[in-house]
Structures are given as C-alpha cells and as structure tokens.
Amino acid sequence: MIEWMIETATKRYPLLLGDGAARELPSLLRSLACPPGTKLFIITDDTVAPLYLDEVRATLAAAEYDVYAYIIPSGEAAKSFDNYYACQTAAIKCGLDRRSVIVALGGGVVGDLAGFVAATYMRGIRYIQMPTTLLAHDSAVGGKVAINHPLGKNMIGAFHQPEAVVYDTSFLRTLPERELRSGFAEVIKHALIRDRRFYDWLRAEIKTLADLRGEKLAYCIEKGIDIKASVVREDEKETGVRAHLNFGHTLGHALESELGYGALTHGEAVAVGMLFAVFVSERFYGRSFAEHRLADWFAGYGFPVSLPAAVQTRRLLEKMKGDKKAYAGTVRMVLLCEIGDVEVVELEDDNLLTWLDEFSRQ
Ligand code: NAD
Ligand code: MG
Numbered sequence: 462m463i464e465w466m467i468e469t470a471t472k473r474y475p476l477l478l479g480d481g482a483a484r485e486l487p488s489l490l491r492s493l494a495c496p497p498g499t500k501l502f503i504i505t506d507d508t509v510a511p512l513y514l515d516e517v518r519a520t521l522a523a524a525e526y527d528v529y530a531y532i533i534p535s536g537e538a539a540k541s542f543d544n545y546y547a548c549q550t551a552a553i554k555c556g557l558d559r560r561s562v563i564v565a566l567g568g569g570v571v572g573d574l575a576g577f578v579a580a581t582y583m584r585g586i587r588y589i590q591m592p593t594t595l596l597a598h599d600s601a602v603g604g605k606v607a608i609n610h611p612l613g614k615n616m617i618g619a620f621h622q623p624e625a626v627v628y629d630t631s632f633l634r635t636l637p638e639r640e641l642r643s644g645f646a647e648v649i650k651h652a653l654i655r656d657r658r659f660y661d662w663l664r665a666e667i668k669t670l671a672d673l674r675g676e677k678l679a680y681c682i683e684k685g686i687d688i689k690a691s692v693v694r695e696d697e698k699e700t701g702v703r704a705h706l707n708f709g710h711t712l713g714h715a716l717e718s719e720l721g722y723g724a725l726t727h728g729e730a731v732a733v734g735m736l737f738a739v740f741v742s743e744r745f746y747g748r749s750f751a752e753h754r755l756a757d758w759f760a761g762y763g764f765p766v767s768l769p770a771a772v773q774t775r776r777l778l779e780k781m782k783g784d785k786k787a788y789a790g791t792v793r794m795v796l797l798c799e800i801g802d803v804e805v806v807e808l809e810d811d812n813l814l815t816w817l818d819e820f821s822r823q
Contacts, residue, residue, distance in 0.1 A: 462477065462478070462479035462480075462481070462482060462485070463476075463477075463478045463479055463679065463683060464476065464477050464478075467602055467626065467686070467690045468690070468694055469603075469604060469622055469690070469693055469694055470694060471604075471622065472604075472622040474622065474623060474624055474625050474626070475489065475492075475625050475626075476602070476625070476626040476627075476628065476686065477489060477625070477626070477627045477628065478628040478630065478679055478682060478683060478686075479628075479629070479630055479679060480629065480630050480631040481629065481631060482627050482628055482629040482630070483513075483516065483517055483520060483591065483627060483629040483632070484520055485627070486517070486520055486521060486524075486589075486627055487520065487521065487523075487524030487526070489625055489627065490521075490524075490526070490562070490589075493587075493624050493625060495526075495560075495562055495587075497524055497525035497526055498525065498526070498527060499526055499527065499560060499561065499562060500526075500527045500529065500555065500556070500557050500558070500560075500561040500562075501521055501526050501527065501528050501529070501561070501562050501563075501564055502529045502530070502531065502551075502552055502555060502557055502561060502562070502563045502564065503517065503518065503528065503529065503530040503531070503563075503564040503566050504530075504531050504533065504548060504563060504564070504565055504566070504567075504571055504574065504575035504578065505530065505531075505532055505533075505565075505566040505567050505571055506532065506533050506534065506535035506536075506539060506567045506568075506570065506571050507532050507533070507534055507535050508535040509535070509566060509567045509568075509571070509593050510530075510532045512632075512635055513566065513593065513632055514530060514532075514566065517564070517566055517591070518530060529551075529555040529557075531547075531548055531551045531552075533547075533548070533570075533571070533574065535567075535570070536570065537570060537609070537722055537723070539570055539574065540570050540573055540574050540607070540608045540609045541608060541609060542608060542610070542617070544574060544608075545574060545577060545578060545608050548574070548575070548578045549578060549581075549582060552578065552582055557582065557583075557586070558583070559583050559586055560586075561586055561587075562586070562587045562588060562589060562624065563575050563576075563578060563579040563582070563586065563587070563588035563589070564588070564589050564591060565579075565588060565589065565590050565591060565623075566591045566593065567591075567592075567593050567594075567597075568592065568593055568594035568596060568597050568600075568640075569592075569594065569596050569597045569599070569600035569601075572590050572592060572597055572600045572601055572606075573600060573605075573606050573607050573608070573615070573618070574606075574608055575588060575606075576588055576590070576604075576606030576621055576623070577606040577607055577608055577617075577618055577619060577621070579606075579621060580606050580618075580619040580620075580621035581619065585621065587623075587624045588621070588623050588624065589623055589624055589625050589626070589627060590602075590623045590625070590626045590627070591626075591627045591628070591629070592626065592628050593629075593632045593633065593636070594633070594636055594640055594644055595633060595636065595640070595641055595643075595644025595645060595647075595648070595673070595678075595681075595682070596640070596643055596644035596647060596727065596728065597644070598628070598644065598647070598648070598681075598682045598685045598686050598689070599644075599647045599651075599685065599689060601623070601626045601628070601686075602626060602686050602689050602690050602693065603689060603690075603693045604620045604621055604622040604623070604693070605618065605620060606618050606619055606620075606621050607619070626686075628682060630678060630679050630682070633678065638670060638763075639726060640726070641670055641673055642670055642726070642728055642729070642762055642763055642764065643726035643727055643728030643729060644728060645667075645670065645673060645681070645728065645762065646709075646727075646728030646729070646731045646732045646735075646764065647685065647728060647731065648663070648681045648682075648684070648685045649663065649732075649735070649759075650706075650708050650709055650731065650735060651684065651685045651688040651689060652684070652688075652801070653708060653735065653797065653800060653801070653803070654688070654692075654705045654706070654708045654795070654801070654802075654803045655688045655691070655692070655705070655801060655802075655803075656684065656688055656801050657799070657800050657801035658801075659684045659688075660800050660801060662680075663681075664758065667681070668761070669761060669762065670762055670763065689706065692705060692706055704786055704793075704795065704805050705795055705803050705804075705805070707786060707795050708735060708738060708795040708797070708803055709731040709732070709733075709734035709735030709737075709738055709795075710731055710734055710784075710795075711734065711738070711781050711784050711786065711792065711793075711794045711795070712730075712733065712734035712737045712738070712777065712781065713727070713730040713731040713732075713733065713734030713735075714730070714734075714780070714784060715777045715780035715781045715784070716730045716733060716734065716768075716769075716772070716777065717730045718780055719772055719776055719777060719780055720769065720771075720772065725765065728764075729764055729765055732759050732764035732765065732766070733764075733765055733766065733767070733768065735755075735759075736755060736756055736759065736766055736767075736820075737768075737816075737817075737820050738794060738795060738796060738797060739755055739797050740816065740819075740820050741794060741796060741808070741813075741816050742796040742797040742798070744812075744816060745796055745806060745808075746796070746798065750797065750800075753800065767820075767821070767823055768817075768820065768821045772821075774814060774817035774818050774821055775814065777817060778792075778810060778813055778814050778817060781794075781813070782810075786805065788807075791807050791808075791809075792807070792808050792810070792813055793805050793806065793807050793808070794806060794808055
C-alpha cells in the first residue's frame with residue numbers, strides 16, 4: 462500500500478493506493494475527523510455497484526458509519542443535470558448535513574458528477590474519490606468537477622478538492638480492456654509532457670496492455686497522479702501551465718465530437734491527438750522524433766494511429782478553433798519540444814489544415 466499527500470495550492474489531502482485500499486477507509490475517515498455515526502452517501506454507477514458496492518458498504522457499516530447509496534446509469538450520458546438533480550434529491554431525503562461526506566465510487570463520470578453534487582449540496586460538503594478506472598487517475602485529482610450540458614461537455618461545474626483519494630487497484634481487475642487502454646493514454650500523456658525517465662520506464666516495462674497489472678499498474682497510477690498533481694499545484698485554476706495537460710486533446714476533442722461521443726474512447730482519441738501534436742511539433746520546430754517510433758509504440762497497445770478515413774480535415778479544424786485554449790479563433794496547441802517537455806503554441810489555420818491533410822494521408 463502506498464500513502465502520500467497530494468498538495469494543491471489550496472489543500473493537502475491523502476491518497477491511498479494499492480490492492481485492498483478500500484479496507485482502509487474507516488481508519489482514513491477517522492483521521493479526517495469523520496467519527497463513526499457520520500452520514501456517508503455513496504454515489505456509484507450500475508456497472509460498478511454490483512461489483513463493489515456491497516463490499517464498500519459493508520466495510521463502512523462495520524465501522525458504524527451511517528451509509529446510504531445512490532446508483533446512476535453507467536456511461537458519459539449520466540453526467541447530466543437530471544442525475545445531478547436526482548442525487549441532490551436523494552441526499553436531502555437521506556438527511557445529509559454539512560458534516561456528511563459523499564463517496565464517489567466509480568470512474569471519471571461518477572467522480573465528476575458526485576464531486577459536483579458535493580461542491581454544491583448545502584454550498585459544499587466534503588467528498589472522497591474512490592476511482593475504479595485507470596482513466597480516473599486523471600479525474601480524481603485536480604479538483605475539477607462537472608456535469609455536461611447538451612450544448613457542451615463539462616460546461617457546468619466547479620473547483621472542489623476531495624478530502625482523500627482511495628484507489629483500490631484490485632477494483633481495476635474487472636475493467637474491460639478498452640477502458641484500460643483509454644486510461645493508459647493519459648498515463649502516456651503525463652510521461653510525454655513532464656517526465657522523460659517515466660517515459661523510458663514505460664517503453665521498457667509496459668510492452669502490452671497485459672503488463673498493466675499489479676505493481677506496474679500501481680506505479681503507472683502513482684506517476685500519473687504525481688505529474689498531474691504537480692501541474693495542478695502550479696496552476697490550480699488553469700491560467701498557465703495546466704494547459705499542458707491538454708497535450709493531444711485539441712485534435713482528440715475535435716475527433717470525439719466529430720465522430721460522435723463513444724465511437725472512439727477518450728483515450729483512443731487522445732492517442733491520435735498526441736501523434737498529430739508530435740507531427741506538428743516536428744514541422745513547427747524543424748526536428749524529428751522518428752527515432753522514437755511513437756506510432757508503432759501506440760499501435761502495440763491497440764491504439765488507432767491515424768485519422769479515420771471518414772473525417773473531413775476542414776471540419777476538424779473548425780472544431781479545433783472552438784477549443785477552450787483558442788483565443789479569438791486562433792488555435793493554440795500543446796507541442797512537444799523534447800520528450801518530457803511541452804509548450805503552448807499559436808498556429809495559423811492554413812498551416813494546420815495543410816498538416817491535417819498531410820497527417821491524414823500518412
Ligand atoms: P466512466 O466513469 O464512464 O467509466 C468507464 C466505464 O467503465 C463505465 O461503463 C463504468 O461503468 C465502467 N467501470 C468503471 N469501473 C469499473 C470496474 N472497476 N470494472 C468494470 N467496469 C468498470 O469513464 P472514465 O473513463 O473513468 O472517465 C471519463 C470521464 O472522466 C469523462 O466524463 C471525463 O470528462 C472525466 N474526466 C474528468 C477529469 C477531471 O479533471 N475532472 C479528467 C479526465 C476525465
Ligand atoms: Mg483527458
């Protein structure tokens with residue numbers, strides 16, 4: 462079991478990581494000044510609930526906590542105003558007060574929704590993240606919580622840091638391969654933007670997705686969280702360096718939106734986005750990353766490595782101009798200077814379209 466403190470500009474909180482971490486919840490809660498008798502409200506989804514809810518509930522009930530649960534449907538569509546409202550209704554009916562704690566048991570969807578419920582219930586109560594996906598190493602730290610609006614993803618939200626993150630890696634054993642791959646793209650991203658040594662370790666140790674088990678999986682999560690937390694510590698409200706976390710996401714988001722959410726997983730879209738960002742970096746800086754054979758490396762995990770034939774590059778460019786980093790319609794992309802070092806660069810539409818076309822013909 463690994464335990465360390467996450468530090469952000471506004472808060473310090475513990476993170477427990479390892480097989481069996483969920484069993485440590487009661488002692489963790491006591492250390493957070495949540496005595497037995499405290500009301501705990503678990504929010505989870507209908508895939509995770511049959512797998513782990515009983516176990517988590519029993520651990521907490523045995524320690525004499527007053528436990529309630531609310532189950533949302535699984536999938537991105539559940540990050541909706543309707544489910545947000547339903548959670549609030551259930552929380553009020555259960556009589557949660559300002560000392561109660563919400564427990565987000567699930568992937569990033571549950572974490573984002575439950576975190577936003579916690580951020581706004583009675584103007585904000587405490588919550589704990591219990592991530593059950595690899596991708597959630599990214600969403601469980603940083604304090605961004607949100608729901609979707611039909612007109613845009615994550616449009617309604619807040620910054621609200623959890624009291625603790627409890628990452629029981631044994632829960633990841635039931636994760637479908639495609640979800641593991643999706644989360645692994647963000648692990649690779651964290652290495653590429655910030656940590657050459659971790660990148661070298663990934664290349665040497667994680668040959669296929671089957672290597673993402675046991676201690677190696679825990680190390681990927683630990684490093685991913687460490688890098689994410691260090692970026693967030695420098696820039697909690699996203700005015701500067703936090704934009705680096707968007708490496709691969711300018712094209713990635715455009716692809717997800719153009720193909721319709723769900724056609725590619727987030728990680729698959731980000732993987733193609735990272736390869737395009739490297740392609741642009743080579744042209745922008747006049748240097749080559751060919752020796753790294755990144756596309757082959759990605760393909761080895763089963764990531765798509767090129768644009769789907771059906772997408773029109775001009776439409777992708779339009780979507781990229783709507784990215785949150787764009788100023789006045791000028792695309793700003795995170796480019797790779799070196800492995801482990803990135804920067805945000807403004808790019809002209811004409812150049813981008815040319816590069817998108819070249820990239821799509823590869
Ligand atoms: P998810 O929560 O939808 O989980 C993916 C799928 O796996 C779901 O069907 C879920 O039911 C299932 N699942 C979860 N745990 C499982 C387990 N242990 N065994 C079997 N199945 C399991 O998606 P995700 O990929 O974890 O997260 C994506 C969400 O995270 C997006 O909404 C995204 O916006 C958000 N996100 C937020 C941040 C942030 O900073 N707040 C960062 C990255 C992503
Ligand atoms: Mg992402």
